[in-house]
Amino acid sequence: MKATRYGIDDRPVFAIDPSRCIGCEACVQACAECGTHRGQSLIHLERIDRTASTQTAPMVCMHCEDPTCAQVCPADAIKQNEEGIVQSALKPRCIGCSNCVIACPFGVPKYVADFDQMMKCDMCTDRTSEGYAPMCASVCPSEALWYGTPEEFHATRHGELLDDWLFGRQAVHTKVFAVVDDAAGGPLDVLGATTGTWLDDPFGLEG
Amino acid sequence: MARLPITEAGLIEAYGPHLNEAPPGGWDAGLEVDEVVETHCCFCGQQCGIKLKVHDNAVVGFEPWYDFPFNEGKLCPKGVKRYLQGSHPDRLLHPMVRDESAPGGFRDVSWDEALSRVASEIQRIQATYGDDAFAMLSGVSLTNEKSYLVGKFARLALHTANLDYNGRYCMVSAGVGNKKALGIDRAPNPWSDIPLADVVWVAGSNVAETFPITTSYIWRARDRGAKLIVQDPRVVPLARTADLFLPVRPGSDSALFGAVLHELIRNDWLDHEFIAAHTVDFDQAAAAAADMTPAWAADITGVPAARIEEAAELWGTAATGMMLHARGIEQQTKGVDNVLAAINLGLATGKFGKPGCGVSTITGQGNGQGGREHGHKCDQLPGNRDISNPEHREAVAKVWEVDESEIPGKGIPAQEIIEAIHDGTIKGLLSICFNPAVSSPDSNFTKEALDKLEFYSVIDFFLSETAQHADVVLAGSLHEEDEGTSTSGEGRIIKINAAVTPPGEARLDWEILLEIAERLGKGDHFRYGSTHEIFEELCRASSGGTADYTGATWERVEAEHGLFWPIPEVGHPGTPRLHEGGTFSHPDGKARFHGVPYRPPAEVVDDEYPIWLTTGRVVSQYLSGAQTRRIASLVAQYPEPLCEIHPKLAERLGIAHGDQVTVRSRRGEITLPAAVVTTIRPDTVFIPYHWPGRKAANQLTIRAVDPLSKMPEFKVAAVHVARAAGRPA
Numbered sequence: 001m002k003a004t005r006y007g008i009d010d011r012p013v014f015a016i017d018p019s020r021c022i023g024c025e026a027c028v029q030a031c032a033e034c035g036t037h038r039g040q041s042l043i044h045l046e047r048i049d050r051t052a053s054t055q056t057a058p059m060v061c062m063h064c065e066d067p068t069c070a071q072v073c074p075a076d077a078i079k080q081n082e083e084g085i086v087q088s089a090l091k092p093r094c095i096g097c098s099n100c101v102i103a104c105p106f107g108v109p110k111y112v113a114d115f116d117q118m119m120k121c122d123m124c125t126d127r128t129s130e131g132y133a134p135m136c137a138s139v140c141p142s143e144a145l146w147y148g149t150p151e152e153f154h155a156t157r158h159g160e161l162l163d164d165w166l167f168g169r170q171a172v173h174t175k176v177f178a179v180v181d182d183a184a185g186g187p188l189d190v191l192g193a194t195t196g197t198w199l200d201d202p203f204g205l206e207g
Numbered sequence: 208m209a210r211l212p213i214t215e216a217g218l219i220e221a222y223g224p225h226l227n228e229a230p231p232g233g234w235d236a237g238l239e240v241d242e243v244v245e246t247h248c249c250f251c252g253q254q255c256g257i258k259l260k261v262h263d264n265a266v267v268g269f270e271p272w273y274d275f276p277f278n279e280g281k282l283c284p285k286g287v288k289r290y291l292q293g294s295h296p297d298r299l300l301h302p303m304v305r306d307e308s309a310p311g312g313f314r315d316v317s318w319d320e321a322l323s324r325v326a327s328e329i330q331r332i333q334a335t336y337g338d339d340a341f342a343m344l345s346g347v348s349l350t351n352e353k354s355y356l357v358g359k360f361a362r363l364a365l366h367t368a369n370l371d372y373n374g375r376y377c378m379v380s381a382g383v384g385n386k387k388a389l390g391i392d393r394a395p396n397p398w399s400d401i402p403l404a405d406v407v408w409v410a411g412s413n414v415a416e417t418f419p420i421t422t423s424y425i426w427r428a429r430d431r432g433a434k435l436i437v438q439d440p441r442v443v444p445l446a447r448t449a450d451l452f453l454p455v456r457p458g459s460d461s462a463l464f465g466a467v468l469h470e471l472i473r474n475d476w477l478d479h480e481f482i483a484a485h486t487v488d489f490d491q492a493a494a495a496a497a498d499m500t501p502a503w504a505a506d507i508t509g510v511p512a513a514r515i516e517e518a519a520e521l522w523g524t525a526a527t528g529m530m531l532h533a534r535g536i537e538q539q540t541k542g543v544d545n546v547l548a549a550i551n552l553g554l555a556t557g558k559f560g561k562p563g564c565g566v567s568t569i570t571g572q573g574n575g576q577g578g579r580e581h582g583h584k585c586d587q588l589p590g591n592r593d594i595s596n597p598e599h600r601e602a603v604a605k606v607w608e609v610d611e612s613e614i615p616g617k618g619i620p621a622q623e624i625i626e627a628i629h630d631g632t633i634k635g636l637l638s639i640c641f642n643p644a645v646s647s648p649d650s651n652f653t654k655e656a657l658d659k660l661e662f663y664s665v666i667d668f669f670l671s672e673t674a675q676h677a678d679v680v681l682a683g684s685l686h687e688e689d690e691g692t693s694t695s696g697e698g699r700i701i702k703i704n705a706a707v708t709p710p711g712e713a714r715l716d717w718e719i720l721l722e723i724a725e726r727l728g729k730g731d732h733f734r735y736g737s738t739h740e741i742f743e744e745l746c747r748a749s750s751g752g753t754a755d756y757t758g759a760t761w762e763r764v765e766a767e768h769g770l771f772w773p774i775p776e777v778g779h780p781g782t783p784r785l786h787e788g789g790t791f792s793h794p795d796g797k798a799r800f801h802g803v804p805y806r807p808p809a810e811v812v813d814d815e816y817p818i819w820l821t822t823g824r825v826v827s828q829y830l831s832g833a834q835t836r837r838i839a840s841l842v843a844q845y846p847e848p849l850c851e852i853h854p855k856l857a858e859r860l861g862i863a864h865g866d867q868v869t870v871r872s873r874r875g876e877i878t879l880p881a882a883v884v885t886t887i888r889p890d891t892v893f894i895p896y897h898w899p900g901r902k903a904a905n906q907l908t909i910r911a912v913d914p915l916s917k918m919p920e921f922k923v924a925a926v927h928v929a930r931a932a933g934r935p936a
Contacts (some may be wrong), residue, residue, distance in 0.1 A: 004273035004280070022422055022444040024826045025844055029284040033268060051854070051864065052885055054444040068337040087582030114634035138271040139282040141419035142443065143426060158430040201453045202442045203888055205855075 002156075005131040010149050013111060014123065014137060015161055016058060017179035019030040020144035023047065023056035027136035027145055034135045035126050040112065042102035042121045043136050053199065058145055059106045060136060060164075061086060061121035063175035070099035071107055074196075078118070084175050091103050123176075145177075162188055209660035209676040212305045212312035215900065221311025222670035223297035224832075226756075226839035228671075229269045231294045238262040244706040245272055248286040249686035250829045252378075252570035252696035253278070253420045255729065256768075259687060259706045259709040264686055266293040266706050269699065276768050277398065283419040284827055284841060291838045292685060293707065297669050300711025301580060313670075313680060316713065318722070321679050325637070326726035328662040328678070329365065334633035338615070340418075342369035342624050342633045346576030346640030347377070349716070350391075350691030350703055351537040352741040354574065355748070356717050356733075357590055357639065358582030359607060363732045364795060365501070368618035369633060371585040373641045375621035376535065378575045380542025380916040381399040381568030387543070388799050389559075389785075390792030391753050392591055393576065393698045396529065396565035397771060397783040402427035403563030404529040406521050410549060411460060411535020415444035416826035418569050418696075419676040421531070428529075434521050438463065439535060440821055441851070441925035442886035451517055454888055456509040457821040458808035458923035460536045464548035466504030467519045468496040471555050476523025479558030483867060484711035485559075485789035488800040492551045495802035507805065509888065523556055527563035534571060534823070538921040540809045542913045547801040554798050560786035569823040570696035573686075574828070577694025580754035580772075582744055589745060590752020599752070601673070606730065606748040620917035622647065623908060629656035636663045638876040640701040640715060645831035645899045648908035649874045662745045666719055671833040672899040689715050692764060697783075699769035700759055713798055717741065750775075753792060808855075808923040809911030816872060816925035818856070819891040822904045832897035848898050852928070853889040857881065867931035870894065872924050875906035878931045892928055 006012045015178040025045055032041040044059040067086045077093035078100060080086050089100070089109075094117045101111040101118065109120045124134035132138070137147035146153070153161060160183035166173040167190055178188055211218060237679035242261040246854030247254045256275025260268040269290050270643075302321035306314035332341050343361045354372075361370035374382075389395065401407065401424035412423045422445055429435060435727040438453040438460070446452050455463055470478055472493055482489050501512035501813055509517075522528055530553060537546035546568070553559050555567035570576045582589040582603075589606075592599035594617050602793065604611040619627060625647055627633040657663070657676040664679040674680060687706040694700045710716060717738060725735045735741050739761060749756040758774035758781075771781040791798040812819055820884040827836045827844035836842060847928040849869055852860075862868055869876055870892060879894070879902065887893055896904040911920050 002279065019448050020422070020426055022419060022826075024283050024415065024419050026282055026284045026287055028420065029840055030282070031288060039229060051883060054886055055448055056444075075396045077425065112479075132273075133280075138251040138273070138280045141278075141283055141288060142415070142422040143281075154871075156427070156430060198452055199442070199447065202446075202452055202886070203509070204514070205889070 002152055006149070007131060012149050013161070013177055014060065014134065015146045015153065015177040015179055016060065016146050017035050017146070017159065018055070018057040020142045021056045021058050022139060022142050023054060026139045026141055027058050030135045030139040034124055037119065038120065042110070042119055044107065058136070059108060060104060060145070060176060061123065062106050063123060065173040065175070068103050068105060068172070072099045072103040074099060076100060086089055086120070087122055088120050091117050094118055105165070105170060107174060164188065167191070209663040209678060210658045212307045215675070216267050218312055218670065218675050224836045225296050226842060227291045227295045229837040230264045230291065231262070240267070242516055243270060244704050246687065246704040246706065247693065247701055248282070248573070249289055250285050250573055251418060252572055252575045252703055253418050254573060254693060254695035255282055255420055255512045257282060257286055259290055259410065259472030261338055262707050265504050266290040266769070274922040277699070278420050281420050281423060284844065285829055286836060287842055292834050293687060295837055298710060298713070299668055299670060299680065300713055301714065302607065302682055303680040305678045318714070321681060322722050322726055324724055325664045325679050325681070327636060327665070329727060332662060336634050338366045339368050340617070340633055340634040341365060342627070343367065344373070344559045344621060344636065344638040344641045344643065345372060345583045346373040347572040347574045348640050348686065349574060349578060350689070350693050351574065351577045351581055351700070352691040352736070353717055353743060354578040354583050355581035356720055356741055357403065357868040358589065359732065360720045360724060362614050363607065363609065364729040365637070366615060368615040369585070369624055370583060370618055371624055372578065373621065373646065374572060374575050374579050374584065375589065375917060376538070376646055376919060377571040378537065378568060378579070380531070380537035380913055380918045381546050382579060383916040384550060385568070385740040388547055390802060391785065392579070393754070393772070393785060394567040394570065395559060395785040396567050397697045397699070400565060400784065401425060402431065402562050404433055404527050405495035405563065405617050406434045406436065406525040406528040407520070408438070408522060408528065408530040409445060410438040410530060410532040411537070412531055412533030412569055413439065413443040413535070413823060414531070414569070416847060417533065417571070417824050417874045418824065421569065434525070435468040436518055436521060440888045440891050450493050451521065452515055453510045453518060456507070457819045457891055458539055459508040460545045461541055461803050462504045462507040462805045463510060463546045464545070465496045465524065465803060466498035466501050466515050468492060468548070468551055468555060469880065470501060470516055470519030471523045471552070472496065473801040473908070474519070474523060474619060476519065476722050477555050481789060482555065484768070485791065486554050486853045487800045488894040489555070491802035492555070492800035495804050499805070509890070522552060525560065528556070528558050529563065530566040531569050533564070535857050535922060538918055539923060540913050541806060541917045544803050549603055551800055551803065552737065554800055559798070560603045560784065560789050574693035576696055576698060577692070577700065580694065581749070585620050586691060588614070590749035591754040592752045602751060603748055605920050608742065609732070622912055622917060622919055625653055625656050626910070628660060631659065633835055634661040636660055637665070638673065639666040642671040642673045642831035642833050644676070645897070645903060645905065648679045648905055648921060649910045650903045650905040651875050656870070666716055668713065669833055669837065671831070673706060674696065681719050682711070683716040683719060684713060689717070693744060695769070695773070698771050700756070700764050700772060701769045702761060702765045704759045735915040740757050773907045809920050810909050810923070810925045812925045816927050818926050818928050820870065820872065820907055820926040821893050821922050822908060823893065824897065827894045828895070830897070836897065846881050848895050848902055848904060850879050850928070851882050851884050851887045851893040853887050854883050854885060854921055855860025857883045860930065862930050869929055869931045870907060870926045872907040874909065875905065876904050892926065
């Protein structure tokens with residue numbers, strides 16, 4: 001059983017494994033319940049191509065080491081805290097231009113018209129600072145969203161943690177991990193090819 | 208007179224479903240939390256632990272309950288938003304009577320007037336037409352205490368044989384199959400066995416959308432290297448990453464299981480020692496499967512023969528294995544056959560009574576497991592006792608302090624109650640926790656039946672589509688307003704704690720039943736001061752039955768995070784895994800194989816109705832939707848039913864994604880948008896069933912039932928599909 005509360009020295013990490021995502025939206029519903037932005041969900045759950053597959057992908061802020069959103073912000077409104085958590089735009093500075101929304105390689109920031117401000121996942125600072133898992137990873141029933149120590153991960157789960165990404169020529173290093181079969185393969189190339197499975201012909205129609 | 212008092216639109220305007228968007232006071236109210244109450248979700252049989260935040264006698268939010276071992280804080284979207292059914296604008300706050308002249312069709316009355324009316328109508332109908340002409344329908348979202356009370360109330364206060372429950376539409380085929388094969392109606396394993404399995408076979412269960420928490424158990428097995436087999440007409444979300452997918456045609460599951468048994472025998476992937484020591488009648492099962500070759504089954508099931516052979520090899524050669532099945536194989540006219548054929552595969556390979564081994568149903572409703580044990584099933588008395596067995600009757604009569612002859616005999620099951628109302632033999636009905644207007648098959652027929660009732664009273668907290676027909680509405684209680692226990696799908700008794708008290712003049716359900724009993728002159732049988740007193744009597748009544756709660760106490764249930772029955776004596780640790788060491792619950796300790804010859808569904812496709820229909824659920828809605836169709840963010844997730852159709856079939860019928868299509872069966876028709884997806888068999892369409900009226904999938908389903916379990920065939924019908932009339936091509 002995982003710890004229910006972590007101390008500072010435990011250095012828990014956040015990991016995403018979209019292959020486990022069942023598209024239930026528990027994360028979306030629970031994010032909206034979080035104390036600091038009640039009623040407004042800041043996690044994305046993308047349906048990739050429902051015609052072809054039930055594949056869905058949950059997307060929290062990946063908290064890049066050198067965040068693209070902050071690089072492109074003309075108002076210098078996007079800041080990182082000491083733990084490397086990238087914050088929502090500072091309300092007094094944000095001009096609502098949506099540069100960050102367009103530039104983020106993961107598609108995370110949202111421009112919320114009601115607040116005239118960019119808002120995004122802050123990894124539930126109110127919870128993690130108390131040692132608790134973020135809301136989305138707390139409720140995720142398939143553990144596609146996961147929070148715990150690397151030791152707990154390696155003791156209980158198949159796969160490895162990877163925090164390097166390639167978007168074409170842009171390399172990105174993130175605080176949040178992806179779960180991959182083999183981390184030795186280098187950065188996760190999001191434009192890379194996929195391999196064939198039974199899903200290419202689930203009903204055996206091609207003989 | 209149980210016709211709707213005013214138009215359906217008028218009723219909806221007055222009583223909903225309306226959408227609750229936000230907690231009391233709105234999102235920014237910043238309410239202080241007075242209390243955090245540890246309890247469980249009110250929805251499915253997984254019964255996840257959850258903490259409810261309370262402010263000023265209202266539930267205002269939730270918090271994950273990390274320390275409850277079953278779900279460790281995890282929840283599905285319904286669990287997250289369940290709290291929004293409290294403080295809801297549709298909440299019934301007063302007793303009401305039907306009044307065509309009232310703006311909403313109902314008029315508030317005093318409790319005394321409402322209860323007196325109910326009692327006098329019960330007496331009038333029973334005096335005129337006989338005791339059994341008044342029926343009761345109940346449901347297993349109720350706690351064990353309320354389930355027990357309903358059983359006793361129907362038998363002793365109403366003195367009717369005709370009590371049944373909505374588990375008739377849920378787990379009942381599994382219950383019958385388990386009793387026949389294993390001698391006991393309980394899931395054989397705690398869920399902690401799933402991660403220990405080397406192969407996990409999910410047969411007819413869209414686990415990701417109906418039991419989301421179970422996916423984490425299955426992944427824990429896969430993290431150890433377990434193989435996953437999924438058997439379903441659709442590539443459901445869990446199937447997407449399965450090692451082996453068995454795309455079975457609706458209604459053909461027993462043929463698939465038969466062919467797997469055939470392969471186990473042909474390859475000698477059998478546990479001969481287990482079969483000899485712990486089972487009987489293997490020969491019968493083997494004889495029935497003798498001609499069930501993979502090639503034969505491929506023809507019937509649509510599953511390629513090679514995949515059937517692979518399933519047999521994975522299952523037959525694995526040291527440990529769990530098969531999990533649910534409504535997909537159970538809601539059929541051969542639901543019991545399918546369950547027996549599944550159990551055959553477990554027995555043949557010795558996969559019972561050991562860590563990581565079992566063939567288990569996944570109980571659907573919140574207290575589906577516990578509710579059916581305590582006697583609100585037409586053929587059962589508390590302790591899972593048989594109402595037709597003289598010794599069982601005697602045992603319960605003793606606890607109830609009545610003569611055995613005062614307990615009515617076996618009644619008719621839910622679907623037959625609806626039919627008896629339709630044909631006029633049942634004239635009056637009291638219901639609680641059941642919404643047959645949406646959940647019964649052939650909903651046009653069900654509505655005709657409800658219209659014919661001379662008198663109908665309902666205990667409910669919202670005016671459901673069935674409750675709209677009521678003469679007297681008794682405002683009852685929500686899950687979070689009462690204290691008691693329920694028993695999860697694992698057979699784990701858990702504690703439900705009250706977070707708030709009923710609002711307005713609404714009352715606790717059990718207090719309402721006591722009041723009716725009093726007015727019927729039967730109050731002496733029901734002198735309870737609390738649900739705890741009911742629990743203590745329930746434990747005594749279960750003592751000596753198969754579902755034995757003798758050693759259970761509320762204190763232990765809370766302290767130990769649940770107790771697994773049977774608990775046959777005080778201090779007994781409980782029984783997480785059944786059939787340890789191959790000892791089954793039949794008197795001789797042996798399990799029964801069953802010969803399961805294949806038979807087709809009640810209705811098969813033909814030239815007029817050439818496409819298979821199967822029905823099911825979506826993750827954001829629960830059963831008939833009476834609760835979840837009232838919560839805005841859940842409705843937003845999947846607002847209305849869609850008809851899933853494969854691109855090949857859609858192309859042949861000239862249907863594009865989003866087109867309105869009309870799906871027609873011999874019972875009725877529905878028009879709804881098409882969702883063109885490659886994840887469904889090209890000979891089958893799927894429609895979820897959570898909606899009422901013209902959006903009800905059950906307009907299409909058939910009233911044919913399993914001969915033993917009396918489960919309707921919700922999963923198979925023949926339909927005609929076309930682009931909706933009057934729309935340009």
